[in-house]
Amino acid sequence: LSFEEFLQTNRVGCSECYEAFEEQLVPIIGRVQNGYKNHVGKVPAEVERAEGVQNEISRLQEKLAQLVKNEEFEEAAVVRDEIKALRAGGEDR
Template sequence: MECQECQQRPATLRYTQVINGDKTEVYVCDVCAKEKGYMTYPEEGYSLHQLLSGLFSPPIDNQQHTPKQQKNELQCPKCEMTLSKFKKLGKFGCSQCYQTFEEYLDPMFRRVHSGNTAHHGKIPARKGGDMRIKKQMNAYKEELQRLIKNEAFEDAATVRDKINALKKEMGGDDA
């Protein structure tokens, strides 16, 4: 189909407008769509960060910030990165930014990471069996030392039995 505005290029955009129940469709090329204001987008396109932050962030008020509001905005003392600049770029300016913007990070992480704010690592299923057992055994050994230090010998005996059970599960006593 040909562009309805210039009749020179193929139409790549269908613009549909409904006003009071009257539906109007216009087929235009990219150039005409830009010129006529049917489509607006940044010249450099959208970055992956802009796409994801648009999907995961709550709607933003389009209120204009007054100069007074911008002066009071949270800013990193080391690199002078502002909170709004961080939200726009999706990157920190320095290591001090983590402490400066700390209270704003948890809600962002929760939105992006399905409610989680801490990374606990991931162990592949096919290789993870022994690794998980060793990790659990190390945790039990630390707990055993703590219990012995606190002279909770009955609880320590229970933890020792758990360690021995894990050793048998691994198939030996060499852990």
């Protein structure tokens, strides 16, 4: 692949092209990535949701531990069920 071919398609031919055209690509990548020299990309929505669910489960587990410690068993059971529901929802994906 020549650099001229890259300019026509905006696609490199292989991973070695990044090294071969590094001098020319770095300024282009910097402009496209708002000043970043490495590709930053986006987090896929599904991954972002999964991370949010995991964070919520962690938060609820801490709350559950505190409720059990305080012997608030009825509310602890509600929180336990919320955790189970979140985990079950993640298994469907």
